[in-house]
Amino acid sequence: MAGCSCFGAYVYVTAKLHFKSKEAYKKFVTKVKVRVLFVKKTKTYTKEWYKYAEDAVYSINVVTKGGNTPKLKQLLRDNPQYCKIENINDCFNTANLLFAYLFGDNGYHQDLSAAPMKVLSFDTRRYDDSGHFALNPPNEPYVDPGFKIQEEKIKVTLLKQYDYQQSLQAFYAVESNNVQKEKYAEEIAKVEHNLAELHQATVTCQAVSAFVVCRAAVDQAMANLYPVQI
Structure with missing residues (x-):
């Protein structure tokens, strides 16, 4: 048995701080109260980040399933996705451009609606899962734990x-x-x-x-x- 579950597109924007050691990461999560990485730079935020993440690298990326448009590719190609903390505003600018395109009224959804729909997932099941073998169920094979x-x-x-x-x-x-x-x-x-x-x-x-x-x-x-x- 098989069935198509949905059409459309999934899109995920991810941001991450990369540290060179577990110790640096633990110090950051212990000392820095602001954990959300999609924020604009503020005086307090800058002070904390310079102190506890000065050797880290900030990255922003987009993962799509069925919805990678030419404009989205261009935004990722033309703007920095990796930044040292001292240049983190460059990546924040990339994030702002991505959000404006992905969630704006005249951006991503219009480009996506003009593209042909794609199957996002396809479910299959064994024939015996349909219930036809309920009166005479097959023996389940032994699988070594x-x-x-x-x-x-x-x-x-x-x-x-x-x-x-x-x-x-x-x-x-x-x-x-x-x-x-x-x-x-x-x-x-x-x-x-x-x-x-x-x-x-x-x-x-x-x-x-x-x-x-x-x-x-x-x-x-x-x-x-x-x-x-x-």
Whole structure:
């Protein structure tokens, strides 16, 4: 069975502060009261940010599903998405331009309405979920609970690697020193290697029924991960 759930577009505007260490991040969230990142710069806000986030990088990005218009691409291409705190107004300006376009009366929704509709999601279900087998339900196959443990191990590690990737890309984007920029590039390459290893282990676990094979693939992937530094 299959069914189309909706047409249209999803759009998310994300802002993030990237820190070089957990200690710097913990100090920021402890000392700085203003946590919302979509704000205009004020005297109090500036003082707090310079003190507790002076080495951080601010990033703003847009994630869309079914609604990436030419104008939106142009805004992201022509305006800074990564800023050092000393230049954070540049990224705030990008945010203001994005919000004006996305939520204004003559912007995003008009461009989107002129574009052909796209399927955002498509649901499928097994035939036996329809209830036809209710009088004679099939036996559920046994699944080793160890698969769930390996799945969680990969998930946690993937999230950590994606976080490294986003932060390294942010610091790389604002770095002016070529030597340091090259170091960031090397660390980004390590993360890409790690992600490939983890994805391969995921594919293996999805394709096999023997838990020992899945566990061996995950253990091998973990052993092959490069240490990453920001």
